[in-house]
Amino acid sequence: MFSIRTAKLLLPRLSPLKMSHSATATARLLLTQQHLTVNRCNSTTNSHISPESIGITTQGTQFTADYEVYAVNKSTGNILSWFHDIPLDFNEEQGEANIVVEIPRWSNAKFEISTKLPGNPIVQDVKKGKVRFVRNLFPHHGYISNYGAFPQTWEDPTTKEEELQLFGDNDPLDICEIGTAIIERGSVKRVKILGSLALIDDGELDWKVIVVDINDPLAKEVFDIHDLYTKCPGLLETTRQWFRDYKLADGKPQNKFAFNGKYKDRKETLEIIKNCNRSWRKLVTGEITGDKIPSIENSTLVGTPGYNGGFETQKLIIRERKPDAPIPVEISKSHFIPTD
Structure with a gap:
């Protein structure tokens, strides 16, 4: 608390x-x-912002580095930070929270919330001057689940996780939404939390939390990670293999996992979310500072060091929306990776 x-x-x-x-x-x-309260960890002044009230505005050319997706409050038109202003609204008793979808299932472009840019738009990751795509690991096409993050969470890179003695990856906590629908980028969804997988990416702890949209039919049938072994046979095994192998097509080594790749259950995962929410609170209140930490600028957390009274839209939205750029032809190729 x-x-x-x-x-x-x-x-x-x-x-x-x-x-x-x-x-x-x-x-x-x-x-x-x-x-x-202990069970409701959304302890900021923006709890009145509901998922239904959040829209998006975009600028630039999709599949290039100048494309940005901003969150907006539909009722006011004001820009919101995906990272800080969208409420987590974590309910421990019900095992629910809000998520932001960055990447729809079956798509290849690697989009993520920018932790550095003002307004924290969703942008396509860039490496060595090129936007990034994940390859197709046969028989899959791009990401095998709706991928995104919990707002108002942060995997702290300044403090080692107690059990694993690993630093966090400096980003919001990642999610894999496994429901029926393909969810559009920039959607805010209320989800049921089921479990998690501890990925070790370039020596950093990078949790992947398994969730399902509370309005998806599957949500009425699963209550913990173990339920997926019977309700969705093969899903957890395939998810683990995909995260282990997805970089192989780029000539990189396999990813590794903590806890021998064993999934954490619902109860353990709720603690992980609580801890990442606490780390975020320390970040936005100025308790943690440093050159490489994210921007804490926000438009709703009155009294925090980064509160700005509202982002100046005319300074952020400076380019018109243009037709999408073509996706490189090689991205459509399937890569065949031996399974266990």
Whole structure:
């Protein structure tokens, strides 16, 4: 939970006249305490933002480095940070939270929330001056699940995870949504949390949390990671193999896993999410600083060091939306990787 000091920091600032009104102050404190319960970890002032109220605006040419997808509040038109302003709204008792979808299932372009750019748009990852795509591992096409992240979480690169003694990868906590639908980029969904897999990527801890949209028919049938072995036979094994092998087609070695590739169950995964949410809180309140940490600029977390009162849209949206660039022909090729 937040400390009292941090809770006060995140309260909206009041004028001296309002501060003198004890009834108002008491009511506000009670309201704040409701947000700071153990089971409901969304402890910021933006809890009124619902998934349904969030839209997108885009600029540039898709499949190039100048393409950006921003979150907007549909009711106001204001830009929101995918990282900081979209509420996690974590409910431990129900095992639910909000996610942001970055990559639809069966697509190849490697999109992710930019942790450095103002407004934290979703952009295509760039390496050595080229936008990145994942290859097709036969019989799959691109990503085998809807891929994205939990907002308001952070895998801390400054502190080693206690059990594994590995640093976090400096990004929001990743998710794999396994429901029936192909979900569009920039969608915010409420999901049921099932379990997780601990990937070790370039020596950093990179959790992959398995979730399902609460409105998907599968959500009524699965309640923990082990249920997937009977309800979706082969899914967990295939997911582990895909994450192990997807870089082989680029001439890179296999990825490795912690815990011998064993999935963590729902209860253990809820603790992982809580810890990553706590790390994010330390980030946005200025407790953790450094040259390589993400931008903490936000438009909703009143009282935090990065609060800006609202992003200036005219400074962020400076290019018109143009037709998509062609995807390189070689990306459509299938790669055959021996299975276990």
